[in-house]
Amino acid sequence: MKKWLLNWRLFSLFSVMALVLAGCGEPFLSTLQPAGEVADMQYSLMLLSTAIMILVIIVVTIIFVYVVVRFRQRKGEENKIPKQVEGNHKLEIIWTVIPIILLIILAVPTVKATFDLADVKPMNKENRDKEKTLVVNVRANLYWWEFEYPDYGVITSQDLVVPTDERVYFNLKASDVKHSFWIPAVGGKMDTNIEDSKNQFWLEFDQKDAEKAGGIFYGKCAELCGPSHALMDFKVKAVPRDEFNQWIEKMKNAKPVVTDPVAKEGEAIFNKSCIGCHAVTPVDKRPEQARTAPNLGNFGDRERIAGILEHNEENLKKWLKDPESVKPGNKMTGTYGQLTDEQIDALAKYLMSLKVE
Amino acid sequence: MSTVARKKSLIWDYLTTVDHKKIAILYLIAGGLFFLMGGVEALFIRIQLAVPNNDFVSAGLYNEILTMHGTTMIFLAAMPLLFALMNAVVPIQIGARDVAFPFLNALGFWLFFFGGLFLNCSWFLGGAPDAGWTSYASLSLESPGHGIDFYVLGLQISGLGTLIGGINFLVTIVNMRAPGMTYMRMPLFTWTTFVASALILFAFPPLTVGLIFMMMDRLFGGNFFDPALGGNTIIWEHLFWIFGHPEVYILVLPAFGIFSEIISTFSKKRLFGYSSMVFAVVLIGFLGFMVWAHHMFTVGMGPIANAIFAVATMAIAVPTGIKIFNWLFTLWGGNIRFTTPMLYAIGFIPSFVMGGVTGVMNATAAADYQYHDSYFVVAHFHYVIVGGVVLALLAGTHYWWPKMFGKMLSEKLGKVTFWLFFIGFHLTFFIQHFLGLMGMPRRVFTFLPGQGWETGNLISSIGAFFMAAGTIVLLVNIVITTFKGKKAEADAWGDGRTLEWAVSSPAPEYNFAQTPLVRGLDALWVEKMEGKKGLTPAEPLGDIHMPNPSFLPFVISLGLFISAFGFMYHKDYSWGLMVGIVGLLITFGAMFLRSVIDDHGYHIHKEEIMEAEKKGAKA
Ligand code: HEC
Ligand SMILES: [Cu+2]
Numbered sequence: 001m002k003k004w005l006l007n008w009r010l011f012s013l014f015s016v017m018a019l020v021l022a023g024c025g026e027p028f029l030s031t032l033q034p035a036g037e038v039a040d041m042q043y044s045l046m047l048l049s050t051a052i053m054i055l056v057i058i059v060v061t062i063i064f065v066y067v068v069v070r071f072r073q074r075k076g077e078e079n080k081i082p083k084q085v086e087g088n089h090k091l092e093i094i095w096t097v098i099p100i101i102l103l104i105i106l107a108v109p110t111v112k113a114t115f116d117l118a119d120v121k122p123m124n125k126e127n128r129d130k131e132k133t134l135v136v137n138v139r140a141n142l143y144w145w146e147f148e149y150p151d152y153g154v155i156t157s158q159d160l161v162v163p164t165d166e167r168v169y170f171n172l173k174a175s176d177v178k179h180s181f182w183i184p185a186v187g188g189k190m191d192t193n194i195e196d197s198k199n200q201f202w203l204e205f206d207q208k209d210a211e212k213a214g215g216i217f218y219g220k221c222a223e224l225c226g227p228s229h230a231l232m233d234f235k236v237k238a239v240p241r242d243e244f245n246q247w248i249e250k251m252k253n254a255k256p257v258v259t260d261p262v263a264k265e266g267e268a269i270f271n272k273s274c275i276g277c278h279a280v281t282p283v284d285k286r287p288e289q290a291r292t293a294p295n296l297g298n299f300g301d302r303e304r305i306a307g308i309l310e311h312n313e314e315n316l317k318k319w320l321k322d323p324e325s326v327k328p329g330n331k332m333t334g335t336y337g338q339l340t341d342e343q344i345d346a347l348a349k350y351l352m353s354l355k356v357e
Numbered sequence: 358m359s360t361v362a363r364k365k366s367l368i369w370d371y372l373t374t375v376d377h378k379k380i381a382i383l384y385l386i387a388g389g390l391f392f393l394m395g396g397v398e399a400l401f402i403r404i405q406l407a408v409p410n411n412d413f414v415s416a417g418l419y420n421e422i423l424t425m426h427g428t429t430m431i432f433l434a435a436m437p438l439l440f441a442l443m444n445a446v447v448p449i450q451i452g453a454r455d456v457a458f459p460f461l462n463a464l465g466f467w468l469f470f471f472g473g474l475f476l477n478c479s480w481f482l483g484g485a486p487d488a489g490w491t492s493y494a495s496l497s498l499e500s501p502g503h504g505i506d507f508y509v510l511g512l513q514i515s516g517l518g519t520l521i522g523g524i525n526f527l528v529t530i531v532n533m534r535a536p537g538m539t540y541m542r543m544p545l546f547t548w549t550t551f552v553a554s555a556l557i558l559f560a561f562p563p564l565t566v567g568l569i570f571m572m573m574d575r576l577f578g579g580n581f582f583d584p585a586l587g588g589n590t591i592i593w594e595h596l597f598w599i600f601g602h603p604e605v606y607i608l609v610l611p612a613f614g615i616f617s618e619i620i621s622t623f624s625k626k627r628l629f630g631y632s633s634m635v636f637a638v639v640l641i642g643f644l645g646f647m648v649w650a651h652h653m654f655t656v657g658m659g660p661i662a663n664a665i666f667a668v669a670t671m672a673i674a675v676p677t678g679i680k681i682f683n684w685l686f687t688l689w690g691g692n693i694r695f696t697t698p699m700l701y702a703i704g705f706i707p708s709f710v711m712g713g714v715t716g717v718m719n720a721t722a723a724a725d726y727q728y729h730d731s732y733f734v735v736a737h738f739h740y741v742i743v744g745g746v747v748l749a750l751l752a753g754t755h756y757w758w759p760k761m762f763g764k765m766l767s768e769k770l771g772k773v774t775f776w777l778f779f780i781g782f783h784l785t786f787f788i789q790h791f792l793g794l795m796g797m798p799r800r801v802f803t804f805l806p807g808q809g810w811e812t813g814n815l816i817s818s819i820g821a822f823f824m825a826a827g828t829i830v831l832l833v834n835i836v837i838t839t840f841k842g843k844k845a846e847a848d849a850w851g852d853g854r855t856l857e858w859a860v861s862s863p864a865p866e867y868n869f870a871q872t873p874l875v876r877g878l879d880a881l882w883v884e885k886m887e888g889k890k891g892l893t894p895a896e897p898l899g900d901i902h903m904p905n906p907s908f909l910p911f912v913i914s915l916g917l918f919i920s921a922f923g924f925m926y927h928k929d930y931s932w933g934l935m936v937g938i939v940g941l942l943i944t945f946g947a948m949f950l951r952s953v954i955d956d957h958g959y960h961i962h963k964e965e966i967m968e969a970e971k972k973g974a975k976a
Contacts (some may be wrong), residue, residue, distance in 0.1 A: 024791055025794065025795030025809045026808060029795065029809065031796060040722045046724050046727070046794075049717065049721050053714035053715075053717065057707075057714060060706070060710050063682075063689075064707060067688040067689050068693065068703060072695065073692050073695075077692060081692070082625055082691050082692050083626075084627045085626065085629055086630075087629055087630035087632070088686070089634065089683070092630055092633050092679070102674070103717070106721060107667070107668050107671055107723040109746065110667050110668075110671075110720075110723055110724070111667065113724075114667065114722045115660045115664065117726070118659065128763050176495075176499065177495040178493055178496065180730060184731075185796070187726070187730070188655070188724070188726020189727075189729060189730065191657060191728055193590070193591065194495050194584055196584065197590060220798050222729070222730040222798045222799075223730060224420070224489045224799075225496060226415045227416035227802070229800060230416070230802045249478075308805060319378070329417065
């Protein structure tokens with residue numbers, strides 16, 4: 001009976017907390033609206049730890065308020081000398097033992113979750129079923145992200161596309177300075193180090209939650225990496241497995257198909273000034289050191305330009321005209337000479353035509 | 358040397374002083390100025406982030422400001438301000454006439470000062486460091502210009518000062534205690550200073566090593582952090598945090614000490630559970646070295662390391678909890694007087710509990726993958742450092758101001774400062790927990806609209822201005838007090854329990870005319886309760902031996918300051934190497950002089966002391 005009461009109380013505390021917290025933030029970005037197994041696990045830990053901590057805070061606050069009100073100096077008592085108490089072993093033992101118990105309650109699920117989240121065995125199996133266990137190589141670069149699907153030989157940038165309702169595995173590394181890969185609504189972050197020993201972890205994207213978030217999750221760089229660290233955003237498109245399969249097939253065979261004469265002109269300029277850095281086919285066999293700029297193979301399908309600007313021709317022109325004004329310190333500024341307005345128009349036409357969908 | 362000869366000029370006096378009380382004032386002034394600079398930097402940060410897409414400062418400049426804010430506040434404000442209070446109080450609290458090594462004490466200050474000055478010269482010489490106060494290796498090696506070099510060399514010099522200061526306090530507390538001042542009779546502020554100094558002794562060398570590696574890489578062609586040549590950047594992270602985590606306790610333990618004194622004084626009760634308080638301090642200090650990697654949960658150390666460091670970190674909550682409850686039960690049954698210092702102590706308890714519980718939340722490694730490097734962490738450590746350390750510094754400054762300067766700060770203005778600062782603090786940082794949980798990474802120079810972060814950031818920025826207003830009121834208070842303040846008694850608050858309240862305010866240069874005999878915990882209180890006015894002396898009145906002032910600490914530090922410029926520019930200008938060597942020669946020359954010149958100090962004669970004591974008693 002008593003236990004039941006305690007459970008019920010805890011349960012109601014949890015649900016009130018969950019209600020309050022769920023009001024916080026946007027479904028595509030907030031850790032408080034978890035949209036996958038990892039974020040769920042972390043959210044439950046947050047709730048558990050918050051509940052325990054609120055308990056502690058309540059106890060301290062009650063004693064605190066009582067003491068401060070009850071024992072404040074009153075008029076006429078200025079010279080009263082209170083009893084000089086040395087201590088109290090019983091009390092001291094109580095407030096040593098209870099916190100230890102609370103911490104054990106917290107430590108056990110913490111350790112378990114820590115090991116669960118680090119379980120990347122499936123991605124390292126010798127004969128992994130490539131149809132079922134997707135691996136993505138994430139490479140972080142000064143202010144842009146590259147996503148490589150090694151099983152398919154496909155590379156894309158800025159927009160990560162993943163299948164929902166299954167564990168997706170990631171190899172993480174950085175090519176210049178340290179960054180950190182974070183999709184808040186879907187799960188905690190992991191650093192992309194510059195050492196060769198790649199970091200590995202997994203995430204799971206929930207179909208229903210993805211729909212609630214509008215199909216797109218926001219990704220962030222979470223490690224200070226230079227002036228435009230704040231602008232090193234990426235987007236995650238989470239789609240059902242079938243749709244993902246179709247997409248990756250299209251990516252495998254995608255090539256620029258240019259018909260419009262203006263776009264053709266753009267293509268010519270691009271092949272002169274930009275192709276040294278940017279590839280325009282998702283299949284790019286160059287080694288990663290040579291891939292110094294975002295792959296533009298499906299640029300026309302992107303969510304944003306340079307990760308942050310709304311995706312339209314006007315913003316694209318703005319980027320090409322003066323990337324520095326959009327992302328201070330980026331690695332494209334000043335590398336392709338001066339472009340006339342006509343050239344920029346032509347380039348924009350061309351780039352917008354690079355689509356697979 | 359006679360008294361007259363020593364009274365040359367105020368400035369010369371302070372440039373050469375080896376008196377711990379004057380060094381305290383130097384630390385207070387220098388630390389206070391750096392605190393104001395760090396505060397202005399904080400305001401810039403909050404103005405920039407008040408609204409999305411703001412362009413109050415540029416992206417690059419923002420990173421410089423955020424780096425300098427963190428570095429300044431930790432190394433150049435919080436540490437020296439604590440050293441100010443330690444220097445002002447600890448020797449007197451243990452019944453000593455000075456610290457063990459007065460010369461080193463001065464040297465420690467000047468090294469810190471020149472290190473800080475060097476670091477801040479960067480603003481005018483091509484830009485400040487911009488890789489965060491943690492200066493992670495890959496980014497800091499990539500950073501152009503000399504900003505990071507200013508960081509490396511500046512911190513190296515000031516860190517040397519801190520290390521010297523720490524060793525000095527260790528030896529002082531071990532060797533210089535008055536008769537009867539056993540370890541278990543030491544006031545808590547002395548205890549925490551002792552443990553913090555031990556932490557300095559062990560925590561600063563790893564930083565020194567890290568800084569040397571980085572200096573080699575940046576200035577002398579080393580490859581410690583270049584993976585292409587076999588280096589490893591994660592090493593920097595370990596070295597930095599092996600220093601950086603204990604650093605938190607180096608700051609917060611003395612803060613605990615300050616509040617222990619204040620809470621006990623103004624509830625007119627001895628500290629509840631004194632021995633468990635001491636035990637908790639030592640345990641926190643010890644555990645503080647076992648947990649550094651909780652700053653690195655997302656680095657990819659693997660689940661075993663993460664789990665171990667998670668559990669170890671949680672363990673620190675236990676001794677910290679013990680302290681909180683001991684403070685509460687010190688208040689329990691007391692006769693609580695709400696003076697300004699006490700208001701801070703009262704405000705500190707809930708604020709610090711908040712910082713503590715979010716600390717435990719961060720310790721749950723798996724969930725920390727979400728918190729790490731988000732605004733949640735920013736909120737957490739500001740609750741610990743502002744809610745703990747800065748409140749303690751403000752409290753301690755008000756509390757010991759009469760002992761340092763002989764005048765009482767205005768209580769009215771003090772309370773205004775408290776309320777402005779306290780409200781501003783919570784307004785600024787509470788909401789940041791939620792910003793972090795809502796996906797906002799830290800160290801961002803701006804944010805785009807439409808991510809649900811607008812309101813939170815605006816509220817946070819408004820709070821910052823309340824804190825600024827509180828600080829301004831404090832400055833006004835100081836100015837008014839300096840010119841018009843009420844003269845303070847020896848026992849300035851009337852409820853003093855420890856030895857510093859037995860000597861006149863400010864203390865005479867020899868502290869105690871006769872070394873006191875300590876007859877229990879809260880030595881002065883013991884005497885008062887027996888109806889005595891003064892302390893029981895442990896020796897007859899006699900001549901007192903004092904160390905001579907010296908200009909050498911200043912020169913030694915100046916040499917390193919000059920030398921740092923030289924070596925920093927040795928690749929850019931041909932004069933660089935020369936200047937670097939000349940600087941070192943100045944330093945080593947001064948050290949040589951120190952070694953060969955016999956300096957026996959001087960005596961203050963019995964008659965002079967009797968005269969001074971009579972005057973002190975009258976005032
Ligand atoms: C030195 C290599 C380099 C050259 C040459 C270069 N770029 Fe870039 N480009 C980059 C980098 C690096 C980025 C990523 C910038 C960022 O987001 O920080 C980029 C980003 C872009 C983007 C945004 C990509 C996205 O996914 O949103 C476009 C579009 C683009 N470049 C077009 C061009 C065009 C057109 C040219 C030729 C006129 C060109 N680039 C020349 C390096 C280069
Ligand atoms: Cu980044």
